[in-house]
Amino acid sequence: MVRGPQTTMSDDRKPYPFRDFEPKWQARWDSEKTFRTAGPGDEGFDPAKPKYYVLDMFPYPSGAGLHVGHPEGYTATDIIGRYKRMNGFNVLHPMGYDSFGLPAEQYAIKTGQHPAVTTAANIENFRRQLKSLGFAYDWDREIATTDPDYVRWTQWIFLLLYSSYFDAESNRARPVAELEAKGWTRDQIDAERLAYVADTPVWWSPDLGTVLANEEIEEWKSKGHTVERRPLRQWMLRITKYAQRLIDELDGLDWPEGIKLLQKNWIGRSEGATVEFQVSSVQSSAKGDDSPAENSHKVEVFTTRPDTLFGATYMVLAPEHPLVAKITTPAQQAAVEAYRKTCASKSDLERGDLNKDKSGVFTGAHAINPVNGAEIPVWIADYVMMGYGTGAIMAVPAHDERDFEFAQKFGLPVIQVLAGKNAGETPALPYCDPGIAINSGFLDGLATADAKAKMIDWLETNGKGKRRIQFKLRDWLFSRQRYWGEPFPIVWKDGHHRAIADSELPLLAPPLEDYKPSGTPDPLLNKATEWVQLPDGSIRETNTMPQWAGSCWYYLRYCDPSNKDRFISKEAEQYWSGKGASTGMVDLYVGGTEHAVLHLLYARFWHKVLFDLGHVGTPEPFQKLVNQGLILGEDGQKMSKSRGNVVNPDDVVREYGADALRLYEMFMGPLEQVKPWQMKGVEGVSRFLARVWRIAFEEASDGSHQVSAKIKDTECTDKELLRIVHETIKKTGEDIEKLSFNTAISQMMICTNAFTQAEVVPLKEFIQFLTVLNPFAPHLTEEIHERVAAITGRRSSLLSETSWPTYDPAALVRNEIEIVVQVNGKLRERLTVARDADEEMVKSLALQSPKVLEHTDGKTIRKIIFVPGKLLNIVAA
RNA sequence: GCCGCCGUGGCGGAAUGGUAGACGCCACGGACUUAAAAUCCGUUGAGGGGCAACCCUCGUGGGGGUUCGAGUCCCCCCGGCGGCACCA
DSSP, X not given: OOOHHHHHHHHHOXXXXXXXXXXXXXXXXXXXXXXXXXXXXXXXXXXXXXXEEEEEOOOOOOTTOOOTHHHHHHXXXXXXXXXXXXXXXXXXXXXXXXXXXXXXXXXXXXXXXXXXXXXXXXHHHHHHHXXXXXXXXXXXXXXXXXXXXXXXXXXXXXHHHHTEEEETTTTEEEETHHHHXXXXXHHHHHTTBSEEEEEEEEXXXXXXXXXXXXXXXXXXXXXXXXXXEEEEEEEEEOGGGGHHHHHHTTTTSBOOHHHHHHHHHHHOEEEEEEXXXXXXXXXXXXXXXXXXXXXXXXXXXXESOGGGGGGOOEEEEOTTOTTHHHHOOHHHHHHHHHHHHHHHHOOHHHHTTTOOSOOEEEEEEEEEOTTTOOEEEEEEETTSOTTSTTSEEEEOGGGOHHHHHHHHHHTOOOOOOEEOSSTTOOOOSSOOSOOEEOSOGGGTTOBHHXXXXXXXXXXXXXXXXXXXXXXXXXXXXXXXXXXXSOBOSEEEETTEEEEOOGGGOSOOOOOOSOOOOOSSSSOGGGGOHHHHBOTTSOEEOOOBOOTHHHHTTHHHHTTSTTOSSSSSOHHHHHHHHOSSSSSEEESEEEEOGGGTTTHHHHHHHHHHHHHHTTSOSOSEEESBEXXXXXXXXXXXXXXXXXXXXXXXXXXHHHHHOHHHHHHHHHHSSOTTSOEEOOHHHHHHHHHHHHXXXXXXXXXXXXXXXXXXXXXXXXXXXXXXXXHHHHHHHHHHHHHHHTTXXXXXXXXXXXXXXXXXXXXXXXXXXHHHHHHHHTTTXXXXXXXXXXXXXXXXXXXXXXXXXXXXXXXXXXXXXXXXEEEEEEETTEEEEEEEEETTOXXXXXXHHHHHOHHHHHHXXXXXXEEEEEETTTEEEEEEO
8 A cells, every 4th residue: 555645645734725715805805805994086986985993013025024913903903803894894905115215225235235135025025924914904005104106295294394483473384485574584584494404413323323312312322332322413203282182182092191291201291380580600700800790690490390499509500501601600610511521421321320429519600599599509500401491500408309319428507498288297308209398488287289389479479480380291303314214395595594495306316326324423324425415506405304203193194095196185184084083093003112202202203293283184193093912922032032932924825825923913812911922822713713614514525625514504403502503693793892702712712602503504604603713713714614505506896895693682692591699608509490480589589599598597588699690709707 | 210011820911999810831641543733622821628519718919998898999118110300
C-alpha cells in the first residue's frame, strides 16, 4: 500500500477549507464592489437611509506591516459596520494611510530612494494584508495623506488657518479679511493669525534634524533620540485660543471619562489672579559716574492662591525672564549670569527626573508686596518656567511645597497665613489644603474660597491685579525641518510671508540628491535651491508640516474622497454629519489610547476652526470614542521584536484563516481591555468555526464536502433549539450594540453546540444563525450559505446583503423555569415550576422541601422575599 | 507625588444587587481507530462526607460596613498597569 501521498495530504488538511474559499470571497467582494458606499452625488444614493459613520484610526504604513493590534480595532468596527448595514443603515467604513513619516525618510537617507517609493510599497503591503482579512471597506474611498490630491487640501486647510484669527468677542475664528477691512496693518494682522511665525525656544533634535512639539518629546526620547533647547523661528498654530472650548465641548461627547480627563488635564485650566509687584534695585549709573541709580519695574506674577498673598516672603523669576538683566544688582551680576548659563545648557534630563533639587540665585533686587507693603527679595530659579503664567511667581513657602523646599534650602523666611479647616488645628507646614486665613489683614477668618474671591476684588479695586484663567496648553509648534511632509504653501519677500495662490496647490517638494540632515536647524528643503528661489525674488518657506497635519482631517476626506473642487462637498459633509442629533460627525471611532492627547486634541482643534468658518456643520469630529486595549505577547509582555513575542497576522491567516483571526481577536476579552495573546485560543475559535462547517457539510470519502443530510427545509419542531436560535439572534444583536463581542461569540458557540446535537437542522433557523455570525466570520458564512441555500433550488443573495433577522419573543419563552430557594441568603433548593407560578405557589412548594426544612427547623420564619421567575429567600432566625 | 484604570479557577474571561465561574483554553476519562491525529460524548473552583443520586463547608486581593441577599454599592488598606510630573 502506498501511503506516502495520503500522509502528506492529512498533514496539510485544515479543519475546514478556508484556504479555498477565503480568497474566493475576497475577490468577489472586490470585483463586485459589494461594500461600496453611495454618498450624495453617487449613483444609487438614497438620502432617506440613515447614515452610520464608523471609523478606524488609519495606520502608518510601516515596513513591518500590520501587527495583531491593528485587526483588533478593525475587526470590531467591521462587525459594527456590517451589522448596521444589515439593519438598514448607509454605512461609511473607510480605510486609508497616514503615510508621511520619518521611517521612509530615514530609509531615503540610507539608500537615496525617494520616500514616495518606499511609502507606495508599504501601502501596497498593508492593502494586501487588510484585504486578506475580509474587511468590508469601500476601497474606492481609500486615501493616503501623501497623495498629491490629499496634500492639496491639507495645505488648503492650513491656508485657512493662516488667513483666520480668533475673535475673542464671539469666541470663534473669523477671516483676517475682516481686520484688513477695518484698516489693521500687516504686522497687526500677522500677530493675530491662527497660523503664525514666532521666535520661541523649541526642542530641536540634531539626529532627527528637526524640531518637535512638546507633546512629541517623550516619544522620541524613548526611542533614543536626543533633543536640545534652541530659540528658533517657527510656525505655530494658535490652539490655546480654543483651550476653553476644547474643555467645555468634551461634555457632549460619548468618550471614556478617563480620556476626557486626560485631555482636560493636558489643557490644564487654573483659576487665579495676576498680582503686580513693584521691583526696585540699585544699578550702576548709566552715565558711568559713581552715583548709583535706583530703578523700578513692574513685575506681574500669576497665582492660584491669591488668598495667601500676605504670606509671600520672596519672589522668583524664571531664569529667562526678560527683566532679570534689568533688575540684577552689580554685586549679583556674576552669579546671576553664571546661573542663567547653567540653566540654558541644562539638558532635558537634568531638568527633569535626576535633578528635582531646588537651585537659584538672588538678584539683589527687592519687590514690594502690594497688599502690605512688605519688601521681599527677588530670586531667579529654574523651578519657575518662562512658558507658563507670567514666568514669575510670588513665593508663599508656608503654603506651597516647592516654595517651602526652596525657602528651607536658602534660609528664606516662612510666614503662616492659613490655619486648618477647624478651629484650634495647627497643621504642619507646608499646608496647602483649604483652611482659614490668619495673619492676613482683611482676610482673617475667611475660608479659602471666600478669601480668594475677596483678595481678587481687592486687587482689581486697587489696580494691583486681575482675575485670570491660565492654561497649561501651549500653542502648537507646527513646523518641522524634514523632507517627507507637506511643504508650507507660503513664500517670503522682504521679511514678510504670504500665502501662495490656491491654484498653485498642491505644492510638492522636489526630489533631493541627499536626504541627510545638515546637522543644523536649517530645513532640509533649503537644499533644493532652484525650487526655493522664485523668479520675482521671493523665496519659498522650506519648513514642512508635522505628521499630525494629515490625520487632523482625513475623516472628512473619506466622505468625498475624489472631489476636485473642495476638500469635502457641502452635501457630503451635511449627509455624513447626520441630522444634528449629535455634536460629533463620526458615530464611532475606535483606536488606541496613545492618541488621547495628540491626534485627538489636534483633530478637534482643526474641526472647530472649520466649524467656526462654516465649512463643517458639527462642532466636534468624533461623537463616540472607544479605546481598544493593547494586545500583549503570550508572555504577558508588550509585543516587541527584541522580546521575540510578536505575532504576525499573516502567519495566523495562513495557519487558521482570516475568520479565525477575526473571531479570536474578538473572543479574547472585552475590546477595551489589555489582554495577552494565546495561540491555543486561536485554535479554540478555529475549532468552533469547523463545527459550524460540519453542521453544514459531511465529508465524502473522496474528501469533497456534501451538504449534510441533517439539514432539512422544514419547520423547526424542536422548541428548545428554536429558543436557543432566537436567544442568539437577540443576544448577539444586543452585544454588538454594546461592543461586547466576546459574549456574543460565546452565545453563538452555545447555539452551534445545540445545532450539533440536534437530529434535524432546520434550514431557516440555520441560515438565521449564519446571518448573525456573518459580521464576525464573513467568509465561512457566505460559503456555507451559498451551498446550503442551494438545496431549496432558489437563488440566494449574498448573506452580507441580507437583513439582520428579527427574533420572535414568543420563541424565547420557556414553559418551565427554575426557581432558586435560599434560606438566609444561602442556596438550599432549586424548584422547577411553571413559568407563571405565583408567590403562594412557590412558597408552599419551598416550605415542603426537606432541604429547606432542614435549615428552617426550630427557627421562626420572619420574612420571605420573592423575585418572580428567579428566587425565593426565606429569612429565618 | 498627583490623576485614572484594574485585581474572579491552572489560563483568557462571564455574571440588570438575586444560582459565582457562562463560553473557550489546558488537563483527565470514554467512544471511534491496528495505532495516532482529527472528531464525538463526558468530568473539571478548593476542601470534606457518602455505595450512590447527592450533601456540607469555604471561596471573587485584604479588612470593615449597608442589605433579606454583595464579585457588584460605601469606607479603609494592599498589589499591578497607564498617564502627568517643579504648571505656581
